[in-house]
Amino acid sequence: MHCARSGPPVWFAAVSILLAAVMACRETVSGPSESAGDKSAVASITVTPAALTLALGRTGQLSAQLTSTAGNTLTGRPILWTSSSPATASVSSTGLVSALSLGTAAVTAAVEGKSDSALVNVIPPTPNAFGYSRELFGTPRTLSVGIQSINAATRQVTIGGGDTRMPTIPFTFDWGDGNTTSGFFNALHTYADASRNYVVRVTAHYSGGATDSVDVAVHFLAPQLVHMSYPPEFAVTIPAQLPTLVSRQPGYGPPAGLIAFDDSYFSAVLTRADVAYILSQAAAVEAAILENDVERPDGGFREVVLRDPNAGGAYSIWYTTPVAFGANGSYFQGTPGYSSLFHEMGHNFSLNAPAAFRFGGRIDGSANAIFSEAVAQMFQHAVAYEMVTNAARYGLPDDIALDIANSARASAQIVRASYDAYVGAGKPFSTWNDPATPSDETFGTFMTVARQFMAHAEQVGSYIGPLTRTMKLLRTFNQSMATAYAPQTNSSEASTFRATLMVAALSYGFQQDLRAEFRSLNFPIDDAAYASLYTSVP
Numbered sequence: 001m002h003c004a005r006s007g008p009p010v011w012f013a014a015v016s017i018l019l020a021a022v023m024a025c026r027e028t029v030s031g032p033s034e035s036a037g038d039k040s041a042v043a044s045i046t047v048t049p050a051a052l053t054l055a056l057g058r059t060g061q062l063s064a065q066l067t068s069t070a071g072n073t074l075t076g077r078p079i080l081w082t083s084s085s086p087a088t089a090s091v092s093s094t095g096l097v098s099a100l101s102l103g104t105a106a107v108t109a110a111v112e113g114k115s116d117s118a119l120v121n122v123i124p125p126t127p128n129a130f131g132y133s134r135e136l137f138g139t140p141r142t143l144s145v146g147i148q149s150i151n152a153a154t155r156q157v158t159i160g161g162g163d164t165r166m167p168t169i170p171f172t173f174d175w176g177d178g179n180t181t182s183g184f185f186n187a188l189h190t191y192a193d194a195s196r197n198y199v200v201r202v203t204a205h206y207s208g209g210a211t212d213s214v215d216v217a218v219h220f221l222a223p224q225l226v227h228m229s230y231p232p233e234f235a236v237t238i239p240a241q242l243p244t245l246v247s248r249q250p251g252y253g254p255p256a257g258l259i260a261f262d263d264s265y266f267s268a269v270l271t272r273a274d275v276a277y278i279l280s281q282a283a284a285v286e287a288a289i290l291e292n293d294v295e296r297p298d299g300g301f302r303e304v305v306l307r308d309p310n311a312g313g314a315y316s317i318w319y320t321t322p323v324a325f326g327a328n329g330s331y332f333q334g335t336p337g338y339s340s341l342f343h344e345m346g347h348n349f350s351l352n353a354p355a356a357f358r359f360g361g362r363i364d365g366s367a368n369a370i371f372s373e374a375v376a377q378m379f380q381h382a383v384a385y386e387m388v389t390n391a392a393r394y395g396l397p398d399d400i401a402l403d404i405a406n407s408a409r410a411s412a413q414i415v416r417a418s419y420d421a422y423v424g425a426g427k428p429f430s431t432w433n434d435p436a437t438p439s440d441e442t443f444g445t446f447m448t449v450a451r452q453f454m455a456h457a458e459q460v461g462s463y464i465g466p467l468t469r470t471m472k473l474l475r476t477f478n479q480s481m482a483t484a485y486a487p488q489t490n491s492s493e494a495s496t497f498r499a500t501l502m503v504a505a506l507s508y509g510f511q512q513d514l515r516a517e518f519r520s521l522n523f524p525i526d527d528a529a530y531a532s533l534y535t536s537v538p
Helices: 133-137 272-289 338-351 369-389 398-424 443-460 464-474 479-485 492-510 515-519 527-534
Strands: 028-030 042-048 051-055 059-061 063-068 080-083 089-091 096-099 103-111 114-123 143-151 156-163 171-174 180-183 187-190 198-205 211-218 303-307 314-317 323-327
Touching (some): 042 103, 042 114, 051 096, 059 443, 063 103, 080 089, 133 398, 143 211, 171 187, 180 187, 198 398, 211 398, 272 464, 338 369, 369 398, 369 492, 443 464, 479 492
Parallel strands (some): 051 114
Antiparallel strands (some): 028 080, 042 063, 059 096, 080 103, 143 156, 156 187, 171 180, 314 323
8 A cells, every 4th residue: 555644753655465355256136225206116127238248357337227107217216137147247236247258148137027138248358458357357367477687688588477376287478579488487588689678478377278368578678768748847857866855734844764766776778767757747647637736836746756765665745845755766676666656646646636725734644545545546547547548649668558557457456355355344434544553444445435436437448537527526625625524533424524525526527426336335425415515516
């Protein structure tokens, strides 16, 4: 988890999280019953669309329209959704279909003795398409692969990895140069030509003929980035000399022990300027999500990346001029930790928004995470999705896009595992992280918010638009909302407002009422506050 500093004198360092995914299978589910207006009997039910084609790992929404004998549309009736083949296509209580394996399934909606079905056809995924559907909905990946060493002089590359399924059949290594070998980790290969970069595909083979693959980039040369323009006020630098950080938040001081990243962390293959360029383009995307509505401490929003030798990972320093984030040395040794860096940048931007009344300093404390951590998760995965999907727009070659994709998919797996653990533990909703306990009681809650955002974004095939709308509602933040948020108060009233705020924001983001969905996840929601928040966007 990567955290923004929320109060003096402690900041939360990033830590590695390893959670076991809890898989649940449910063939038949019922939707929530709402108060009905027309009490007439249901004469017919129509499921739309009548046919749905989904790529493996994707989701799609079915809806059911109920009609009375008089031809009136009926609402508020509990609908029973079932799948003829839940292993192929499962269906939720709201009609959300998840494509789990190739084949077809009939998904049926039934109410009061009436029913209708849609035919779902699950097809192979589109080659090279990027998304998080596999990580969010599919069988969790057990194969992990990474570059262990690259020797430019000998042209020898070592690939390490593992598979928790522990297959006994040798892995296949397609080295990207026309050579394919079989064996186990660690795998060595000597390239004849070190004047280019390569993409290696490692395939695991399981009993029964199943396979899984992971691609990794081998960098002999600096990536062929095309430096496209971006707003200079959102530039990110990795300074060789430590700049002076000045706090803008009373009582907050810059962390002790920060130093600059010296030249030893960069090379001809991974230059300081290239990494700063990638982070600057990411910053421009994050600013655009907020419609540039951020406090500008130096007339702009220029960020610096500094090294903290004592940190376990990365963290945000949102309250200084210049805005900064700290990271340990591993972030620029080998492939950069892009997704984590996008996450900390998300803290920096969102806590400095809106410009007229920033969240930072007003939600700090034990109740900050349902906003700050959930939003940072949304930002990191939305930005990675945007930059990988539109790599050419940002001047990114395929190997860099692959590095970003792998980094983001790994963090998406953590989101999925955290959500599964939350559901498996009985959905222990909490917006209050008790400082007297060693665990973070809010972790599953804010990860569930992030997971639901990502699930809906996958469904509509868009991240930036929904997140921009989500943040548009959140940027209506004002003193009244800050008072209701009550960050220093552990009360059911404050907790309900915090949950309602995030549910209203996501509902606005996707133009869909998500209250029933979040209530099924034990989120308390105040309907009056929801209506007020939803209609507050100018």
